[in-house]
Amino acid sequence: MNSTAKTAQMMARLTEAETAAKVAGREETRTAARADRAADRLKAARAATATARRELRTAIRTGKGLAAAERRVERLTAKCATLATAAQDAKAEATAARRAARTATRRLDTLARRAARSAARTVGEIAERLGRTALAPAPAADTVLPAEELPAVEEIEQHADRFADLDAKAKQYAKAADVEKKWLRQIPVGTFGRVTVARTPGGSVLDGDQVALDYADQGLVPPRKARRDTFKVAVAAAPALVLAPAA
Secondary structure, three states: OOHHHHHHHHHHHHHHHHHHHHHHHHHHHHHHHHHHHHHHHHHHHHHHHHHHHHHHHHHHHHOOOHHHHHHHHHHHHHHHHHHHHHHHHHHHHHHHHHHHHHHHHHHHHHHHHHHHHHHHHHHHHHHHHHHHOOOOOOOOOOOOOOHHHOOOHHHHHHHHHHHHHHHHHHHHHHHHHHHHHHHHOOOOOEEEOOEEEOOOOOOOOOOHHHHHHHHHHOOOOOOOOOOOOOOOOOOOOOOOOOOOOOO
16 A cells, blocks of 8 residues: 555544544533533432431421421432432443543544654655656746847837736726625625526635644645746836927
């Protein structure tokens, strides 16, 4: 199995581990809440039992309501025993769920480190293979005319003037179009006369920031490629014509 296949397999295992860790975390939260509720019920029952016993002692001293006090103490004592068993079971379940969640988290961390190392090795091998492959480099700069083929300055100025005029109009039209588009985005999906509004999911793109962070976590430098040179044209205002005074 090559490194790319191993990395894909490791990423699949990592995804399964993430799912298992989420499920275990939810189970830990559920059982912990259940154990807390069971403990609260037991605490309340014990407090009621203590009150009933005080009332029983009072009934014994006074000789009034003795039978009822005894029945109340017996009933609450039995209830406390049942609630104590339930609380103990809930606590044991919560403990087991907490241990399972910790185990799932540790497994996720271990697989994440392995997946990162595997991905780093794969990237290194791909980079090495690309380094051994003769690839045609992308053009890094515009093709410029040699000095002997340059047109006249007047022709260059004409093209630059037209470019400046068209570029200004394009930016103006683009701003106006953005305003209209922003207004139209308020309209829900449907047909309105000659206008049909539709919305298509935008999908997803590679998260470059997260990729850079992942590489940095592994002490690696993310691969980069050069961009095309920035091209700007500055057109100075034409000099004003000065008319000579008539003789």
